[in-house]
Amino acid sequence: MTQNHQFEVVVVGAGGAGLMAGLYASKTAKTAVISKLYPTRSHTGAAQGGISAALGNLEEDRVEWHTYDSVKGSDYLGDQDSIEFMCQEAPQAILELEHMGLPFDRTPEGKISQRPFGGHTNNVTGKPVRRAAHAADRTGHMILQTLYQQCLKNNVNFYDEFQVLDLLTKDGKACGVVAVELATGELHVFHAKAVIFATGGHGRMWEITSNAYAYTGDGAAITFRRGIPLEDMEFFQFHPTGIYKLGILITEGVRGEGGILINGKGERFMPKYAPTVKDLASRDVISRAIYMEIREGRGVNGSNYIYLDVRPEVVNKFAALDGRTNPDGSPIKVTAEELLHKLPDIVDFNRVYLGIDPMTQPMPIQPTAHYTMGGIPTNRYGQVVVDDQGTIYPGLYAAGEVACVSIHGANRLGTNSLLDLVVFGKYSGLKAAEYAKSADFTPLPNDPTAFASQQFDALRNGDGKENAFDIGRELKKVMFDDVGVFRIEEGMKNALTKLAELRERFKHVRVNDSGKTFNTELLNAWELGNLLELAEVVATCALNRKESRGGHAREDYSKRDDANWLKHTLITRKNGKLEISYKPVVITKYQPKERVY
Numbered sequence: 091m092t093q094n095h096q097f098e099v100v101v102v103g104a105g106g107a108g109l110m111a112g113l114y115a116s117k118t119a120k121t122a123v124i125s126k127l128y129p130t131r132s133h134t135g136a137a138q139g140g141i142s143a144a145l146g147n148l149e150e151d152r153v154e155w156h157t158y159d160s161v162k163g164s165d166y167l168g169d170q171d172s173i174e175f176m177c178q179e180a181p182q183a184i185l186e187l188e189h190m191g192l193p194f195d196r197t198p199e200g201k202i203s204q205r206p207f208g209g210h211t212n213n214v215t216g217k218p219v220r221r222a223a224h225a226a227d228r229t230g231h232m233i234l235q236t237l238y239q240q241c242l243k244n245n246v247n248f249y250d251e252f253q254v255l256d257l258l259t260k261d262g263k264a265c266g267v268v269a270v271e272l273a274t275g276e277l278h279v280f281h282a283k284a285v286i287f288a289t290g291g292h293g294r295m296w297e298i299t300s301n302a303y304a305y306t307g308d309g310a311a312i313t314f315r316r317g318i319p320l321e322d323m324e325f326f327q328f329h330p331t332g333i334y335k336l337g338i339l340i341t342e343g344v345r346g347e348g349g350i351l352i353n354g355k356g357e358r359f360m361p362k363y364a365p366t367v368k369d370l371a372s373r374d375v376i377s378r379a380i381y382m383e384i385r386e387g388r389g390v391n392g393s394n395y396i397y398l399d400v401r402p403e404v405v406n407k408f409a410a411l412d413g414r415t416n417p418d419g420s421p422i423k424v425t426a427e428e429l430l431h432k433l434p435d436i437v438d439f440n441r442v443y444l445g446i447d448p449m450t451q452p453m454p455i456q457p458t459a460h461y462t463m464g465g466i467p468t469n470r471y472g473q474v475v476v477d478d479q480g481t482i483y484p485g486l487y488a489a490g491e492v493a494c495v496s497i498h499g500a501n502r503l504g505t506n507s508l509l510d511l512v513v514f515g516k517y518s519g520l521k522a523a524e525y526a527k528s529a530d531f532t533p534l535p536n537d538p539t540a541f542a543s544q545q546f547d548a549l550r551n552g553d554g555k556e557n558a559f560d561i562g563r564e565l566k567k568v569m570f571d572d573v574g575v576f577r578i579e580e581g582m583k584n585a586l587t588k589l590a591e592l593r594e595r596f597k598h599v600r601v602n603d604s605g606k607t608f609n610t611e612l613l614n615a616w617e618l619g620n621l622l623e624l625a626e627v628v629a630t631c632a633l634n635r636k637e638s639r640g641g642h643a644r645e646d647y648s649k650r651d652d653a654n655w656l657k658h659t660l661i662t663r664k665n666g667k668l669e670i671s672y673k674p675v676v677i678t679k680y681q682p683k684e685r686v687y
């Protein structure tokens with residue numbers, strides 16, 4: 091039996107973005123937050139390194155520098171009005187988190203401590219600047235716990251372990267969602283005036299990934315099926331330092347604390363690729379540099395990994411060579427004890443998963459699929475915009491990794507995502523509540539659960555010739571091999587052929603578990619359908635963009651081409667066929683220049 095609920099604002103997702111949206115919407119509107127995971131298990135909890143803001147607590151820093159670094163980091167594809175807005179809001183956002191009780195690390199004087207991160211610089215000297223506020227290497231965990239407590243205090247209605255399957259629309263307006271309750275298998279209809287998607291990314295379509303199992307692109311796939319476009323889907327970030335073979339993230343904070351990348355010949359290679367910021371260049375630059383070293387035979391033991399070295403003696407040696415000092419000008423002399431204090435989880439991961447102690451041994455790493463830059467197009471208030479004119483889709487909002495504002499453009503700077511969640515989560519919540527006050531409930535469509543039920547029925551009634559697990563494995567492999575760090579026409583065409591085959595085979599999947607309670611087999615298969623849908627979108631957009639920019643590196647078009655490609659991609663499906671259009675990039679102060687690090 092279907093159960094019905096009515097709320098003014100429904101937020102889908104309880105990560106940093108969803109909780110912030112829920113918190114702000116609930117101040118004035120009756121709000122529900124629906125999440126397939128228990129809220130504090132969201133991927134935000136895995137964020138390690140920090141959250142950026144030009145607080146200038148340890149050295150001079152400015153909002154304008156943060157803005158420019160983010161524009162440059164985005165390879166000029168980010169919308170500059172939105173980036174300016176986010177960087178201006180940043181210091182206040184951090185203080186707000188502090189006032190909510192977030193236990194940031196402190197300087198000896200009691201200020202919020204900050205560490206350097208890739209691409210964040212002093213714009214005068216070009217050297218790394220300390221801009222990332224942090225709570226050890228568990229910053230995201232602390233954000234999630236803090237926001238969840240605030241939401242409970244504010245009486246937000248939580249529907250934990252409810253998975254949203256469909257967006258309901260009528261007369262061109264959003265009017266609710268359909269969800270399945272995981273514990274019972276029952277469908278629930280949530281009738282709403284405003285719906286905010288905050289469902290995170292889709293990094294599980296790649297073989298080596300730092301992303302949680304839940305990162306199956308549900309929100310993007312659901313809205314896409316309902317005719318909402320997706321923006322800049324060719325842009326996906328590969329983080330340079332994942333644990334070899336496992337993909338588990340080693341935060342950039344390790345390099346922020348002075349860690350160095352070393353190839354199989356024992357050489358530090360980053361100065362060759364980024365002479366000024368070296369091991370703290372932006373992620374796309376470093377991931378490509380690692381691939382180049384490996385391709386040219388300088389992987390460790392001829393294999394496809396290199397080392398990240400944060401042993402105290404190595405950190406101190408290179409700090410002296412680079413002329414890096416403490417804020418008071420004294421030489422950097424870190425001890426294992428200090429590093430253990432600042433990077434406890436990283437040290438633990440290595441000990442547990444690899445049996446390696448990073449204080450006495452270097453860590454084997456390789457680039458890992460990490461962050462979804464593209465997503466549901468929004469303006470800076472989280473309102474979903476469906477065309478190149480910025481036309482708003484009434485009642486529909488998105489925030490966090492599922493959204494494309496676009497702040498991160500072609501490449502996100504480390505620590506800008508947690509900031510994005512807090513800033514745009516807040517504004518989407520405020521705007522949705524404001525809209526809910528002025529709008530009436532749009533009537534629900536007839537038979538609201540029809541499309542969701544149809545998707546489940548297809549999986550229950552397939553002929554069973556195919557197995558979802560095999561399809562998933564083949565999907566991840568082809569995406570990693572052919573739509574990964576480097577891309578070339580032939581490879582992407584090969585990927586698209588393979589993806590069409592996998593989509594066809596997916597129609598023959600049959601879920602064997604006919605149970606209602608926690609039917610994870612059914613839900614995993616449904617999630618695989620989302621990944622297959624989005625993988626085709628990613629590969630199509632990547633093949634279409636004939637240039638290299640940020641995270642999209644083409645071997646056959648190795649240069650950035652502003653004359654033809656300084657524009658956002660929009661993609662929709664019309665009559666079963668994918669269609670691409672474009673929208674202009676907002677440029678305010680910063681004309682595109684070559685990126686030099």
Ligand SMILES: Cc1cc2nc3c(=O)[nH]c(=O)nc-3n(C[C@H](O)[C@H](O)[C@H](O)COP(=O)(O)OP(=O)(O)OC[C@H]3O[C@@H](n4cnc5c(N)ncnc54)[C@H](O)[C@@H]3O)c2cc1C
Binds near residue numbers: 460
């Ligand atoms: C290992 C790792 C480390 C990172 N470190 C940093 C860092 O140091 N600094 C930084 O700025 N960024 C970092 N990032 C990136 C950043 O953490 C993420 O981009 C961000 O946390 C995403 O937040 P979100 O709120 O958009 O999504 P999430 O936190 O993933 O939340 C998504 C929510 O949506 C829900 N959901 C999804 N699908 C459905 C559905 N169908 N129905 C109902 N609910 C659904 C989930 O239950 C979950 O609650 C890191 C990312 C990773 C993977």
